[in-house]
Amino acid sequence: MPGTYANPRYPFRRPAALDHGRVEEAGVAVVGAGVVGLTVALDLARRGLRVVLLDEDDTVSFGSRAICWAKRTLEIYGRLGLGARLLEKGVTWNTGRVFFRDREAYSFNLLPEEGHEYPAFVNLQQYYVEEWLVDACEATGLVDLRWKSRVAAVEPRADGALLGVETPEGGYRLHAAWLLACDGARSLVRESLGLPFLGQVFRDRFLIADVVMRAAFPAERRFWFDPPFHPGQSVLLHRQPDDLWRIDFQLGWDADPEEEKRPERVRARVAAMLGPDIPFDLEWVSVYTFRCRRIGRFRHGRVLFLGDAAHQVSPFGARGGNGGVQDADNLGWKLAAVLRGEAPEALLDSYDAERVPAADENILNSARSTDFITPKNEAARAYRDAVLELAGRHALARPLVNSGRLSRPAVLAASPLSTPDAVPWGEGLPLGASAPDAPVQRDGEPDWLLRHIGADGGFTLLCFGQGSEAPPGIARLVVSAVPAPGALWDHSGLAARRFGAGPGDCLLLRPDQHLAARFRGGATAEAVRAARDRALAIPNRRGAA
């Protein structure tokens, strides 16, 4: 098979513990240097924390795997300094097109409005993202990346976790005050703690193929139900950089995975789809099944679970990798605040309270998509086909077409960290949602609002016009309807409209850019401080005896 990408090999560095034989102490250990582990390690390092990152392999992902990076993920990587790189290399797309048999049933635009730095999605092979995250982690000087270091035993303790680590040069023990399990669907940390997954297995198999070709398909997501070239099943096509295309063939439960992976068999399927005139090469092939499930809680004392180690979804909707990156985004600032003594450990309970409902939303959406794509009985197939037939002719049926409800940022609607509105807010961003972007000008230069929220790693008081003062420790960001020195000029009015804010209003945003509180007509420094304390799970000072 040809290679558009060569996996880097990272060196094994002999840890001192192999020689002194004592238990090594670490503040934070992350198990698993996949997308999620690398992201949370980078986030913590950028907040000044040292992280030991353990991975059993010595390279990034084999095969493109997660390829669809959602707008929110791009914004998070923007905050972590990698957003522009993903945008530049990735294939931008906003349109999804759905076909039924030999005709188009429906198309949708995921980002119908202008005025955002990042598009709805870029497609990019997972190995690029991981490689750049490795480089960024190394550049901080604070991430101790330990390749070829397999965690073989985990013993949770009140003061952290004791790990047994195996390396090519022997084993050693590592005690971590905090352990972040990012070790995927077959998480050893999860098994060691005896935590069961609860959820659903789907009786279907899918063939995934990365195909190198020069093809005229546009950069959009294409999904076929029951196409002539793959009758009775579905097919999904995505474009990636490097003339690489992802094709996902539904095979049905009875397919033989080994047989289906044979190159000549895959070639026949691809050729049937492309026609005889398009030459192509296979780069990577895999057959998979999937589950929609999660563990009960994501925090277990000093051990926290992120990404696939905590929850898994079907691939339809791009909710796996994007959900995991949001886990990292949610946990990083909280753990940093606890380790710096700025917040009680109870703040980490909010990781559960916020990310469990987010995982449930992803599981619900991806399970529903799967039920539509894989009808379980004759009635389900009749309804699905009826929807697809009607959708071609009547708009009314189009919202029912479900080829994947694509990842959206979680709205942390029931978050205990949010301060309820004193007066009804009306239109605009709901509490707990991540801040919308908007084009602004700073000192006459074009800029983006989100670049300035959480930019210093802390809370931001977003003030529409002058007025409210931020208490110490909270950055004050002024957005103005007219050009003003030191303020971001909201020249299009989009920032005000998207927040539902008018002159004098101010909003408190968390370090992860989610909305914690908002104040119609402004706020006293004391009110802002109280909302910030609530968002840090600090008990109410006035209420304390």
Added chain:
Amino acid sequence: MPLHTEPRLADPDGFYAALMEAHRGLDSEASRRLDARLVILLANHIGDAETLREAIALAREGLAPERPAADTGDRP
């Protein structure tokens, strides 16, 4: 909006005949497809989620067995 359960059709025999006529000549698969289309068209016409939930519950009454305890349990 609560589901209307009192008679409302001005010409019940006429409606029934039209429905039977639509199914005439279709095999069972096509008939099932016709009914599915009809449900989707009418559901969209009704629009109200509560009414639709009530109708689904009413239609489901007395149709044993209860939903089987799915092949969904995934034990560790």
